[in-house]
Amino acid sequence: MAQRSIGVGRDSFRDRVAEHGRLRALLESFAYAPPFGGMFGKSVPFYAESYWYAMGGLTFLLFVFLVLSGILLAWLGPYWWLTQPFGRFLKSFHYWSAQGFFFFAILHAFRVWATGSFRGRRLLNWWIGLTVFMLAMGENLFGLLARGDWESQFVSMHSTDMLFVEPFFFHLFAPADFSADLLIHVAVIPVIMGALIFAHVLLVRLQGVSEPLGQPASKNGAAEEY
Amino acid sequence: MAHGQGSQHVIPVVPADDHPSARPVRHAFYKYPLLAVAALVVAVLLAAFVGSPNWPRETVAGASTRDPGGAILAFTQELAGTSASTMNESERGMAKPADVFVLNPLREAAPLLGADIQSALKTYDAAGADQRQAWAAAYEKALGTITPESSGAGDMGTASPDYSRTSSLTGDFGPVPTLVQADLKLAQSGFLEQYLQGVEPGHLFHLVNIWLYDHPRMLNAAVDQGLTDDQWGMVKERGFGVGSWYLILPAVVHVKLPNGATGGGFVLDNLLIAAFLLFAVPLLPGLRDLPRRLRLYRLIYRYPVRGELDEPENMPRAEGYHGRAPMPGAGI
Numbered sequence: 001m002a003q004r005s006i007g008v009g010r011d012s013f014r015d016r017v018a019e020h021g022r023l024r025a026l027l028e029s030f031a032y033a034p035p036f037g038g039m040f041g042k043s044v045p046f047y048a049e050s051y052w053y054a055m056g057g058l059t060f061l062l063f064v065f066l067v068l069s070g071i072l073l074a075w076l077g078p079y080w081w082l083t084q085p086f087g088r089f090l091k092s093f094h095y096w097s098a099q100g101f102f103f104f105a106i107l108h109a110f111r112v113w114a115t116g117s118f119r120g121r122r123l124l125n126w127w128i129g130l131t132v133f134m135l136a137m138g139e140n141l142f143g144l145l146a147r148g149d150w151e152s153q154f155v156s157m158h159s160t161d162m163l164f165v166e167p168f169f170f171h172l173f174a175p176a177d178f179s180a181d182l183l184i185h186v187a188v189i190p191v192i193m194g195a196l197i198f199a200h201v202l203l204v205r206l207q208g209v210s211e212p213l214g215q216p217a218s219k220n221g222a223a224e225e226y
Numbered sequence: 227m228a229h230g231q232g233s234q235h236v237i238p239v240v241p242a243d244d245h246p247s248a249r250p251v252r253h254a255f256y257k258y259p260l261l262a263v264a265a266l267v268v269a270v271l272l273a274a275f276v277g278s279p280n281w282p283r284e285t286v287a288g289a290s291t292r293d294p295g296g297a298i299l300a301f302t303q304e305l306a307g308t309s310a311s312t313m314n315e316s317e318r319g320m321a322k323p324a325d326v327f328v329l330n331p332l333r334e335a336a337p338l339l340g341a342d343i344q345s346a347l348k349t350y351d352a353a354g355a356d357q358r359q360a361w362a363a364a365y366e367k368a369l370g371t372i373t374p375e376s377s378g379a380g381d382m383g384t385a386s387p388d389y390s391r392t393s394s395l396t397g398d399f400g401p402v403p404t405l406v407q408a409d410l411k412l413a414q415s416g417f418l419e420q421y422l423q424g425v426e427p428g429h430l431f432h433l434v435n436i437w438l439y440d441h442p443r444m445l446n447a448a449v450d451q452g453l454t455d456d457q458w459g460m461v462k463e464r465g466f467g468v469g470s471w472y473l474i475l476p477a478v479v480h481v482k483l484p485n486g487a488t489g490g491g492f493v494l495d496n497l498l499i500a501a502f503l504l505f506a507v508p509l510l511p512g513l514r515d516l517p518r519r520l521r522l523y524r525l526i527y528r529y530p531v532r533g534e535l536d537e538p539e540n541m542p543r544a545e546g547y548h549g550r551a552p553m554p555g556a557g558i
């Protein structure tokens with residue numbers, strides 16, 4: 001195997017053009033230039049250079065889509081998103097972003113599980129990730145209740161009968177109450193989710209990507225195979 | 227060419243011990259803007275051409291015009307204390323449905339409704355609680371005699387009384403028929419909906435939704451459209467093919483697990499599943515070893531194709547990858 005090594009300080013635009021061409025160097029510059037440049041670690045182990053490891057990032061991207069479209073929707077209001085063409089488009093964009101969010105989150109959780117990345121102190125991030133996922137399912141319910149169409153009406157009453165007549169904290173909500181649903185969907189759950197996702201990604205940044213699983217027969221650990 | 231696999235394209239080689247190369251390489255950040263744009267384009271196209279579920283909301287006027295018999299039944303049940311809203315009154319934080327949906331709106335509109343209605347209200351108010359209850363119960367029973375056996379909505383739906391035959395009913399109903407017929411007029415004209423929104427400003431649709439669920443029409447539509455529990459309603463949308471498929475786990479809990487259909491059972495079963503995922507999957511001996519045994523990670527790790535590790539892009543980087551150098555032993 002080649003033993004030439006590219007070290008720190010070989011990350012200038014010119015270095016990167018020489019390494020893999022102008023187009024790629026340009027596309028990746030967001031990870032090297034201000035304001036985000038400092039936030040990204042530049043090296044990853046070769047085995048993690050697969051699309052499976054991009055699923056968490058895509059989940060995050062879809063969360064950003066959801067937040068941005070959600071702010072606009074909340075700002076302009078239900079009559080707008082249910083009746084006006086652009087409002088309906090934005091509502092649909094929000095809907096499909098949610099579909100994508102769950103799609104990528106499930107792929108991400110599968111890759112984390114299948115690579116045993118819950119081991120050791122990454123257990124904490126396993127817990128945070130799953131908590132985000134469960135909150136997202138709750139967020140989905142309140143989004144449905146806050147939508148304001150027939151499905152909202154039906155589900156609000158149906159879920160009241162089933163869930164929200166329970167004692168303890170369920171008594172606090174009235175799912176038929178559109179205003180409360182919208183408030184919970186817009187200002188409560190997503191704020192908690194955002195904070196937890198921030199912690200989740202920060203932990204990944206601090207802990208790095210988990211080391212690979214392999215069969216115990218192996219004598220030379222992968223880490224030595226530079 | 228140096229920039230790609232080119233003609234060297236071969237299937238990656240997985241070594242016998244499955245260990246992939248952990249050489250620190252430059253992360254392929256250039257893929258991210260492309261992935262982001264692709265995700266954006268797909269979401270925009272789906273939004274523009276497929277849209278999203280948007281079945282028009284039901285209104286009090288709509289439900290009581292299309293199915294006046296159902297509205298008569300709902301008002302009567304509210305007076306008799308047998309409506310869905312009465313059963314869940316305290317949970318919903320509302321006053322007595324008989325007052326909220328029938329008597330208060332009629333009192334509010336009484337000056338415009340004429341002498342008959344005003345005297346019917348007086349008669350009702352003057353009667354004792356038992357008498358009122360007896361009138362309403364008798365009328366509800368009589369409505370049952372003009373209700374068709376099947377609503378065509380399957381077993382779960384509730385059939386509505388045949389409105390055209392309500393005037394033929396006789397019995398000791400007191401002023402109840404007059405009151406519910408007057409309330410029907412208020413509902414059909416849109417007055418009732420505006421009234422219900424007005425008494426709870428800031429909670430626009432709360433009382434409206436509760437009333438619409440007293441009316442048989444909404445649940446019947448849900449049954450017809452396959453949206454009830456036993457039809458996997460939780461993962462479906464009315465009039466739209468793609469629903470919340472990712473809620474399949476809670477949906478299975480709701481439909482299949484013991485007590486899953488009750489609120490308490492549903493919460494408990496879901497918590498058990500959550501505890502399984504949170505604790506058993508990563509910690510329980512045997513279960514936690516499953517990923518290593520199944521070796522599915524071989525589909526996930528990138529294994530180099532021949533010659534790939536010699537390309538300039540994959541030269542080892544001296545600083546190691548993030549998290550490793552400053553924190554040795556991060557994970558096993």
Ligand code: HEM
Nearest residue numbers: 053056057059060105109117125126129130133204209210
């Ligand atoms: C739902 C929103 C989520 C977001 C935005 C998110 C984001 C991320 C990102 C960006 C990474 C970096 C590595 C990668 O992308 O593969 C990551 C790693 C990780 N995630 Fe998530 N994640 C989410 C949900 C989850 C869930 C549901 C779980 C557990 C079932 C989970 C457990 C983990 C663990 C344990 C790591 C560390 C993996 C390693 O070190 O190899 N995450 N997450």
